[in-house]
Amino acid sequence: MAYTKIEQYEEKVTSGLIEHYRGSIGLLGEDPDREGLVKTPERVAKAMQFLTQGYQIDPKVILNSAKFHEDVSEMVIVKDIELYSLCEHHMLPFFGKAHIAYIPNGWITGLSKIARVVDTYSRRLQVQERLTTQIRDVIQQTLNPLGVAVVIEASHLCMMMRGVQKQNSVTTTSAFCGEFEKNETRSEFIRLIGSKLH
Numbered sequence: 001m002a003y004t005k006i007e008q009y010e011e012k013v014t015s016g017l018i019e020h021y022r023g024s025i026g027l028l029g030e031d032p033d034r035e036g037l038v039k040t041p042e043r044v045a046k047a048m049q050f051l052t053q054g055y056q057i058d059p060k061v062i063l064n065s066a067k068f069h070e071d072v073s074e075m076v077i078v079k080d081i082e083l084y085s086l087c088e089h090h091m092l093p094f095f096g097k098a099h100i101a102y103i104p105n106g107w108i109t110g111l112s113k114i115a116r117v118v119d120t121y122s123r124r125l126q127v128q129e130r131l132t133t134q135i136r137d138v139i140q141q142t143l144n145p146l147g148v149a150v151v152i153e154a155s156h157l158c159m160m161m162r163g164v165q166k167q168n169s170v171t172t173t174s175a176f177c178g179e180f181e182k183n184e185t186r187s188e189f190i191r192l193i194g195s196k197l198h
């Protein structure tokens with residue numbers, strides 16, 4: 001076997017969560033001892049730890065781990081980065097795509113690192129607005145580029161399954177700094193990602 005992926009969970013956290021989810025299932029009117037539900041609290045406990053693993057990871061370390069000196073100053077764009085997060089108000093998923101660009105100022109990073117930064121911030125309890133600016137800020141602080149642009153388009157299950165029940169609404173957020181504050185640069189980025197943003 002050349003590759004094995006090992007998942008690790010902290011015993012104390014897992015057992016605490018199992019206890020809570022057992023209680024929650026009971027409070028919601030179900031029988032936590034029903035055959036199909038017996039292992040559910042444990043599965044949920046592990047799933048939630050997976051979905052919030054971003055707290056354990058510092059995105060600056062990710063970007064610094066693959067930071068290369070390079071004399072390019074052309075816009076670097078990574079678009080259509082899949083994104084799955086949890087809204088902090090309902091702990092329900094929101095999901096969509098992130099489009100990110102920066103203009104290097106002597107330093108570039110591995111393209112996969114940009115996607116990992118998105119994962120790291122997404123796997124926390126979030127609001128889409130903060131997620132957008134956190135991604136912009138960490139790229140700015142770590143690579144010190146001439147500018148950073150982030151656009152996120154996402155659907156929120158808390159809107160689709162409950163509340164206003166708007167099935168097809170997509171929330172778009174954006175954050176720009178540096179060169180992207182100029183209309184011309186920002187328009188080029190928006191044209192290149194093919195977004196319907198105006």
Ligand SMILES: [Zn+2]
Nearest residue numbers: 087089090158
């Ligand atoms: Zn929500």
